Amino acid sequence: MAAKGEFDRDTDYIATRITADGRDGFPVEPGRYRLVVARACPWANRAIIVRRLLGLEDVLSIGFCGPTHDERSWTFDLDPGGVDPVLKIPRLQDAYFKRDPDYPKGITVPAIVDVPTGAVVTNDFAQLTLDLSTEWTAHHREGAPDLYPDKLRDEIDEVAQRIYTDINNGVYRCGFAGSQQAYEAAYDRLFAALDWLSDRLRDRRYLVGDSITEADIRLFTTLARFDPVYHGHFKCNRNKLTELPVLWAYARDLFQTPGFGDTTDFVQIKQHYYLVHTTINPNQIVPKGPDLANWLSPHGREALGGSPFGDGTPPGPTREGERVPAGHGAD
Template sequence: MNYVTAGTAYTRDSRYLTDRITADGREGFPVEAGRYRLVVSRACPWASRAVIVRRLLGLEDALPMAVAGPTHDERSWTFDLDPGGRDPVLGIERLQEAYFARDPGYDRGITVPAIVDVPTGKVVTNDFARITLDMSLEWTEHHREGAPELYPPDLRAEIDAVNAEVYQDVNNGVYRAGFAGSQEAYASAYERLFTRLDLLADRLTTSRYLVGDTITEADVRLFTTLVRFDSVYHGHFKCNRQKLSEMPVLWAYARDLFQTPGFGDTVDFDHIKRHYHLVHRDINPTGIVPAGPDLSGWLAPHGRSSLGGSPFGRGTPPEPVAPEETVPAGHTPQGG
């Protein structure tokens, strides 16, 4: 499986299935508790956004989750973590089957997150950016009491602007560096990435969160890249000007979020490392998975509370993770 094309810059395939699940069902898919299944991999940063938002909003019962294993081949993600290698609800071995159930000639990426309509076994959407926004806007009937407002109306324009910059230069920027097919393409991605990280650090020097004084969709989107930075992007993707742990403001900000219920308790560092180092064989042909880094620093005091703000505003933290969704011991810092 090749991700790098010599002599070219990396371009993400953004041809997603964009049907939406809405409160009024205007696109044919109404919000219904238990009807759909959110398919994720804890290795994937795009899927991790959905895992975090689902937990913050308390949608675990309304939108059940299937967790694919951390590796995949050309055919797709597999349910090798489940007994018999099949998702117990969908009854499939590979996510590919749900895409082909919708379109037998489907020729785009078999990506996570994906939301599958359980009665038909067909993928409804894999539009990762829209999925989390619709969790906030369309699934409100099923939000837990005390759920945070992650996409408040008065801040949406600013959140959208921040998200656009973070996506271009950071979320996708690490991939543009890691999958660059030329020195020039790599240098351009590297420069944009660290320029943006420096600007974000300046912003976060006097503000606890990216937009406003509580966590929002913007923090979720930046966090899923930062939490993977030292484990995979610094070395594997050659984003090595500094480690996250060597960038004081961003490191403290990331630790603050990691220690906030709903963030760090969804992170599986073992899956993250195994995915990148085992799947990207054109970058890491030996398939050796690094033993480090030391994860204990994620639990160190962050000192960000002095900046004011509160993660949940007038709301409350989510309840502890359900036993069946707990990250395995040894895959996260002790106590994380």
């Protein structure tokens, strides 16, 4: 906690990068690395979406942690025996300690692990997805979208920075505020940013340019969690997402686009927040609602033009073993 009860996120991540030229000692190599995620986590959900949109399933394997964790680590309790089948570890912390036996910080997802050594390479979630778009291009599927086009990068970065500061992290600053003053400041800042986005998206289908970019992916994972979690659990309750017409239509447009809704697990999302955050929800009761069927209702955003994948094509069906379980989405 920062001064005056403000929530202060530690952003000092492992900054090693996996690049085409291997300048940090980790060159892009098919089959060498494993992306470890949890569907519940919005930062990890970004990586799941980007990997799927770019068609990297055959070159970058994926491991799913369960929706909850203890003080020590995310765990692989969804796998038989509670052990990741590739890394052969029960806890993600084991891969962090392989890199640094005295690793002092939180064990976070997403993380990319070097399979031969079993050590984490990076957990820098913001840079990680950009590198999947720009450093792994030799292995993108045919028709993969350009999620970080060179000519739009400055604008994407500018929009994404406010999204991160005021919205992605803003909901946490509301939920974990340690004083009334800090909470109200975070609340006002959050909804000012959501109003700004509503104005921006009123006459354009996507945040930057005419197709989906990294900026849209970064916003979507917070919007998907807004009504199930942030509105009540984090006291972000000026409006529900469903009460913000432009953002609600925009979110449904993305949700119905391959790669977005089919990677969103509402059951795990609710389990994570309501079970893990015992200081906020000490009785650990997980709410039944809200009704999610309306995520599949018509959105009308096609009338604004643009194309989800630009000159590219949609990804194919979700791979066996990577599908959101029946009943966990909006089905």
